[in-house]
Amino acid sequence: MKETVQKGLQSVGDHSKIKQWKTVGGGDINRSFYVQTENSEYFIKGNQDVPPHFFKAEAEGLRQIQETNTISVPRVHYYDEPETGQEAVIIMDWIKTGHKDVSEPLGHQLAHMHRHTKDAYGFHSPTFVGELDQPNTWSDSWLTYYRDFRLKGQLDYGQSTGTITGDRYHSLTALLERLDEWIPHHPSASLLHGDLWGGNWMNGADGKPYLIDPSVLYGDHAFEMAFTELFGGFSPAFYKAYEDVLPLPAEYENQKPLYQLFYLLVHLNMFGEIYGGSVDRILKRYIG
Template sequence: MLDEIIDEALKQAGESSTARNIQSVSGGSINESYYVEMDQNQYFVKYHATAPAHFFEAEAKGLENIRSTDSIDTPEVLAYQDKPGQSFLVMEWMSGESTQETQSLLGERIAKMHLSHAEYHGLDQQTFIGDLPQPNQLCREWVDYYRTFRLERQLELGRERHRIADKREEKLIHLIDNLEKYIPHDIAPSYLHGDLWSGNWLPGPKGTPYVIDPSFLYGDRHFDLAFTEMFGGFTQDFYNAYNEIYPISSDYEVLKPIYQLYYSLVHLNMFGESYGGLVDRILKRYA
């Protein structure tokens, strides 16, 4: 069955022959990922047996939006399909090694992406964070979008999964109700990656940085930056280079835990109580 799906993926990508070599590769915990070698070309194929509707479409459009900024490179999407049991995405195979300049280039190019601005915050279509559906809407104010479509969404999910209750729930509701105390009203809606951790960028040829697996939206650029600091993988060269192109706001240290809270809630709702302490430590700062 998998061979048939990969053959169909390659056919849609423009190949007429069968694969010479297919190898399973690491590609996160959500999808099965494969390196596929043909006579002339190499591909990266992702397969998800139980993908939600529009799952790979959202990823492909997110990469297209990032590519449209002419700032940071993304692998070219060659084909995708969202069908029950037969969902896949095909991209060009990307490989390379980091150089001394890679982190600086990554910082510069993420800053240039953030210098691309939209008229509204949010997005006009659903995306995903991991495999959690992320409802969206376009909003005039970032604080309104972040409250309703990010924090309140995770609050609802946490209640459903019995991971947010009692004091944790009270503190989260208190922060949600008081976001205006911390989030300014004059934020420009930048193009954002939306899931910018170290596993979602890689070095390509000559160490050129590429980003992958976005959960794209328009919003406060510090939302992207806050996630880069949660799990490491970004050096001081990255932040220095970013700051040279687009100086980080003096409000960032106040905003950073509030934005990291969203990603902490996502991990709590996806993976369980091992992330509960992280959520509680952030909430304690603002309760």
């Protein structure tokens, strides 16, 4: 892998000697490293068990966010697209962590990011949620996109692997048929991070919040905010700051479990039945 990284660094103009290389935490999917050269410091992720466009999708998401000029992301220096089974890497700036509370700027800046909109829902290329493929397309209806490309996608995957069967399958199918009772067709199509839990933002030493590991799409900003409430990692100051800029809809509390359902299905399909009870409680609430 070091040879692959050196080639990547040289391709972006850093021909200096590597002074330090150490393993760091970076999630369950990839191997992650801190690399210091004579010129700079880098965060590097590598994986052999991902499709060729795995890191391309991450780099494109970071670029989309960066171009809004609202919130910071790590700069991507290099990524490759090797054949499946070969070593894939992405090279980014190393973000030093700080101790200042950035909850308010995180809320403000995320809301301003969400004010960047398109006239369609979805995304122009496939992405990933965790290690699962996320096919995308453009749709003129958020309800259609969310139902067919998010919830139904996870239903089909879970049916094929045996995590969604029997009563759970029938309840989820019934929910999809009635989804228009709760999910709107035409909310604002905001740029969303797409995987925003507490582990996917950083408190920078420069006093700025940073978003990392996106799975971007354009959709209802309430979808993003519902996920922030699912696993914690965000303070009351964050939510207040967010709503000072972009209030949530009056229907949010009733929509929230349906938006969280997608991420719970993803976790059910990735990690198993430990998430089954949470999925079933949401289905029971809406379907009975």
